[in-house]
Amino acid sequence: MERILIKETGRRSGEKVKLAGWVRSIRSHGKIIFFDLRDASGVAQIVFTPKDNEELYEKAKEVRPEWVVEIEGEVKERPEGMQNQGIETGNMEIKAFVLNVFSQAKTIPFPIDTDGYEINEKNRLEHRYVDIRRPRIKRNLEARHKAIKFMRDFLVNEGFIEVETPVLTKSTPEGARDFVVPSRNYSGKFYALPQSPQQYKQLLMVAGVEKYFQVARCFRDEDPRGDRQPEFTQMDIEVAFWEQKEILDLVERLHADLIKELFPGKKIMKSPFPVLTYKEAMEKYGTDRPDIRKDKNDADELAFCFVVDFPMFEYKEGDKRWGAMHNPFTRPQTEDIEEIKNNKESVLAHQYDLVLNGQEIAGGALRSYKPDILEAVFESLGYSKEEIKKQFGHLLQSFEYGVPPHGGIGFGLDRFLAVVLNEPSIREVIAFPKTGDNKDLMMDSPSDVSKEQLKELHLKIEKNEKE
RNA sequence: GGACCCGUAGCGAAAUUGGUCAUCGCGCCUCCCUGUCACGGAGGAGACUGCCGGUUCGAGUCCGGUCGGGUCCGCCA
Numbered sequence: 001m002e003r004i005l006i007k008e009t010g011r012r013s014g015e016k017v018k019l020a021g022w023v024r025s026i027r028s029h030g031k032i033i034f035f036d037l038r039d040a041s042g043v044a045q046i047v048f049t050p051k052d053n054e055e056l057y058e059k060a061k062e063v064r065p066e067w068v069v070e071i072e073g074e075v076k077e078r079p080e081g082m083q084n085q086g087i088e089t090g091n092m093e094i095k096a097f098v099l100n101v102f103s104q105a106k107t108i109p110f111p112i113d114t115d116g117y118e119i120n121e122k123n124r125l126e127h128r129y130v131d132i133r134r135p136r137i138k139r140n141l142e143a144r145h146k147a148i149k150f151m152r153d154f155l156v157n158e159g160f161i162e163v164e165t166p167v168l169t170k171s172t173p174e175g176a177r178d179f180v181v182p183s184r185n186y187s188g189k190f191y192a193l194p195q196s197p198q199q200y201k202q203l204l205m206v207a208g209v210e211k212y213f214q215v216a217r218c219f220r221d222e223d224p225r226g227d228r229q230p231e232f233t234q235m236d237i238e239v240a241f242w243e244q245k246e247i248l249d250l251v252e253r254l255h256a257d258l259i260k261e262l263f264p265g266k267k268i269m270k271s272p273f274p275v276l277t278y279k280e281a282m283e284k285y286g287t288d289r290p291d292i293r294k295d296k297n298d299a300d301e302l303a304f305c306f307v308v309d310f311p312m313f314e315y316k317e318g319d320k321r322w323g324a325m326h327n328p329f330t331r332p333q334t335e336d337i338e339e340i341k342n343n344k345e346s347v348l349a350h351q352y353d354l355v356l357n358g359q360e361i362a363g364g365a366l367r368s369y370k371p372d373i374l375e376a377v378f379e380s381l382g383y384s385k386e387e388i389k390k391q392f393g394h395l396l397q398s399f400e401y402g403v404p405p406h407g408g409i410g411f412g413l414d415r416f417l418a419v420v421l422n423e424p425s426i427r428e429v430i431a432f433p434k435t436g437d438n439k440d441l442m443m444d445s446p447s448d449v450s451k452e453q454l455k456e457l458h459l460k461i462e463k464n465e466k467e
Numbered sequence: 468g469g470a471c472c473c474g475u476a477g478c479g480a481a482a483u484u485g486g487u488c489a490u491c492g493c494g495c496c497u498c499c500c501u502g503u504c505a506c507g508g509a510g511g512a513g514a515c516u517g518c519c520g521g522u523u524c525g526a527g528u529c530c531g532g533u534c535g536g537g538u539c540c541g542c543c544a
Contacts, residue, residue, distance in 0.1 A: 025504080025505080027502090027503050027504060027505095027506050027507095028500085028503095028506090029500055029501055029502070029503065029506075029507085030499070030500035030501065031500075031501040032500095032501040032502060032503080033501095033503095034502080034503055034504065034506085036504070045503085045504070047502085047503095049501070050501095051501085064495095065494095078502090079502080081502090082502055082503080082504090084503090084504055086504075087504080090504085106477095107477065107494070107495060108477085108478095108494090109477060109478075110477075110478050110479090110494095111477095111478060111479085111493075111494070113505070114478095114479095118478085118479060118480095119478065119479075120473095120474085120478085120479095120536070120537095121536070121537075122535075122536050122537090123477095123478080125536095172544085175543080175544035176542080176543050176544075177542090177543090195543095195544085198544090220543065222542060222543045223468090223541085223542060223543085225538085225539080225542095225543085226537085226538070226539090228543075314544095323544070324544055325544075326544060327544045328544075329544095330544090435536075435537090436536075436537060436538080437535095437536085437537095441536095
């Protein structure tokens with residue numbers, strides 16, 4: 001007999017079926033035992049009585065919660081008055097005639113029939129494979145899957161193609177700290193993990209791909225926050241020949257359609273999404289990611305807005321120099337070289353963010369593609385010719401072979417999902433998140449490597465003083 | 468790099484101003500129970516109060532350190 005999913009049992013009244021899953025709970029009444037059996041699709045009640053099969057009944061008595069079992073039995077309509085409207089299969093139950101135990105289970109380290117917020121997160125993360133059995137986390141992972149699928153389908157339908165870009169790439173200056181990966185074959189040299197596929201996606205524009213997207217993993221070695229992880233997922237988009245308005249329109253339709261389709265209970269406060277300039281946002285709300293919700297206690301209210309016209313440059317007090325607010329490839333709104341060089345504080349950029357309930361969930365820009373503008377920006381940032389060549393040479397070189405005007409955007413999927421699912425932390429929407437200290441408690445990483453590995457990699461560990 | 472919060476059985480909590488055998492709920496184990504669905508009933512086991520040190524006649528409680536979590540600032544083009 002072929003195993004079927006629990007959700008199928010509703011249509012199988014009177015049939016003999018085989019089910020498999022985890023025993024969620026056991027209710028024993030002396031001469032009758034009920035299991036709630038859980039699989040990926042749902043929960044069903046299994047019934048054992050000694051009058052039907054003494055041996056089987058004795059076997060069922062030994063079973064404990066979270067054991068993995070296989071049941072063969074007959075699907076029966078429940079007697080009048082014994083239905084349970086609380087579960088999907090509540091009108092049915094399975095009268096068992098075979099019970100196979102695939103594996104036993106220790107008592108789980110914490111309850112999983114609650115939403116779990118009350119449990120120390122350390123415990124949950126150390127046993128994440130148990131924690132994910134919790135309906136809330138399972139729901140979150142399913143919602144994440146559906147959102148990604150929706151975005152993929154949406155973009156494919158708009159003529160985009162998904163292209164994978166390298167994860168082993170090159171360390172870049174500015175921006176966040178890179179995670180670096182030592183090279184075994186090239187002593188003293190390192191790859192870096194991408195902070196975003198930024199340069200590759202621009203190269204794809206030069207390559208004529210025109211409409212690119214990728215569900216991209218990004219890596220940043222910065223100190224943690226509740227809404228950050230050292231690795232996170234970005235829905236990364238880049239298009240050739242589009243203007244800012246077209247990009248924002250795509251972004252808006254994507255989000256509005258997604259919410260309507262997957263989260264119909266949510267209310268989008270204002271459609272079309274309000275557009276604020278950076279200046280307006282700062283003056284009116286004192287932040288570049290304003291929370292424009294009417295009622296912040298309403299869990300179903302979603303208030304999107306675009307923030308546009310960011311400054312091109314910002315003065316970095318710490319470093320006592322001018323830096324790019326976004327990145328040096330962002331296209332300034334002016335093409336006046338003198339103004340770019342001499343009037344840094346007033347130059348605006350074709351840069352835009354999408355903000356949701358006070359959280360920045362996407363950021364993007366049109367890119368510079370004219371050599372003289374790029375040169376002026378780099379000069380304003382104080383790069384020497386050699387530095388430019390070393391850090392960005394490959395991209396600038398590609399521009400010599402026919403570069404289209406282009407621009408794009410990247411969505412922080414984790415943060416978006418956390419907001420939409422009313423979760424307090426992005427860890428709740430990631431299958432295997434790291435702690436606030438960038439550690440993986442379950443795998444125990446980061447961890448030591450062997451002396452042999454270090455030797456192969458041409459690395460020596462300098463011990464800290466206290467060691 | 469800096470600041471703050473938390474740590475008591477498997478889980479969640481309680482414990483007057485420092486004062487007997489560290490309490491409760493859930494879970495776990497045993498027994499009873501034929502219709503429960505968070506089943507019910509009876510009984511039982513389980514904690515060097517994260518760790519080290521100090522103050523005190525006496526520390527879960529006060530102090531210092533340390534370890535492990537969490538939040539925030541810096542940082543995050």
